[in-house]
Amino acid sequence: MERYRAARCSWRAWLDNDKRRAQNEAALSADQAGWLFSAVALALLLLVKTVLRERLYFVALAGCGQCLVAAAYAALIAHRRWGRPFYVRWREVLSIAAALYTQANSRYLTLQGAGNLAIHHGDSAARLALFLLIDHTVVWVFLYSLYGRLSQPAAWLSLAASALTSLASSERICRHTLAAPGVEVPLASLHTFILLLHSGPTSHAFAHLLTSAANKPMQHCIAVSAWLIVAVGGLLPYLLLRRLERRGSSGRAAGEAGQQEWRRAQQAEEQPQGQQLLRLHTGVHGALPLYLASCVLWQLADLLPTLSPP
Structure with a gap:
């Protein structure tokens, strides 16, 4: 029980750390630009490669989830009243979750797509x-x-x-x-x-x-x-x-x-x-x-x- 309380206190201290919060606030503009770029770039890639060229509509639809996540993060940062403070407080958790989802989505597109980079x-x-x-x-x-x-x-x-x-x-x-x-x-x-x-x-x-x-x-x-x-x-x-x-x-x-x-x-x-x-x-x-x-x-x-x- 004491270990749980100590871990909980450490977690709260990390969340309320002023240096961490200042670092996350300074990264807002770069993060918003990065999420928007990711959403647009992946959407264009899915449209040109997966839909128009390979005609794998279900694969493209599944890959769009990453576009929605990136766009949602960008919209969260744009909302100054409650979205931006929420993003600043939970930036690391949101970023790690997005990174893992991006990995899973990229592997899915690689394995389910019609192409194979190794051919070249x-x-x-x-x-x-x-x-x-x-x-x-x-x-x-x-x-x-x-x-x-x-x-x-x-x-x-x-x-x-x-x-x-x-x-x-x-x-x-x-x-x-x-x-x-x-x-x-x-x-x-x-x-x-x-x-x-x-x-x-x-x-x-x-x-x-x-x-x-x-x-x-x-x-x-x-x-x-x-x-x-x-x-x-x-x-x-x-x-x-x-x-x-x-x-x-x-x-x-x-x-x-x-x-x-x-x-x-x-x-x-x-x-x-x-x-x-x-x-x-x-x-x-x-x-x-x-x-x-x-x-x-x-x-x-x-x-x-x-x-x-x-």
Whole structure:
């Protein structure tokens, strides 16, 4: 009972946080423009591609739900009396719900539509990686997380929930991708490239490389998809958001003490070459944990097909 009360108090304190409220109020204009753009762009896409070209009327009708949600959010922000205060108070919850619904709707349109992006792979591993990022909704999650700029706990929760839902549907997306003729060759090349990219700190990478050629295309696709979803769609935007938040905080501090910051910048430009090399070494050293985390994620992703039932 005490834990429940403590959690409830923490929840109320987070809702009533002045810094969070100010951040949400500052994002109203950008959010309204983003929701309107999403509604109009998706409506045009459904009209041109799904209705006029593919003639899948029921699929287009189901996809219109996302347009209605985006338009409703924009209308909510436009209502200054009660809609805007409600949106400011519950912005993170509304945004996470919309992001998850957008993912589900995008996957539905991908699986039920008549087209298949993987058909246009052109034997290119890079192009296939881009198509996998789109089909797994990683691109939309990445762009939305950087554009929405939710508060730190909500951003982490949104990225984690998006990654879990994408992982849950990765097998269906892979079946859809493997339906494209000739996709096995660029998929194997993409799997090998990612394996070699993360072979530095691992002792069994080259031994695994000798046996990975015998893996099935579905195993390659699941492993590559899992790494793209978690590393590119989860870890990378989270780190970028943290960096942007720190830069914003330092920018505000610099605005308060602009003259002192200018002097420090001048002193930094006059630093000896040895100190500049030391700063470069520090930056490279800071990127090492990110690479190691990516290696761990790849090892887990490459083991995922062996853990899943056949």
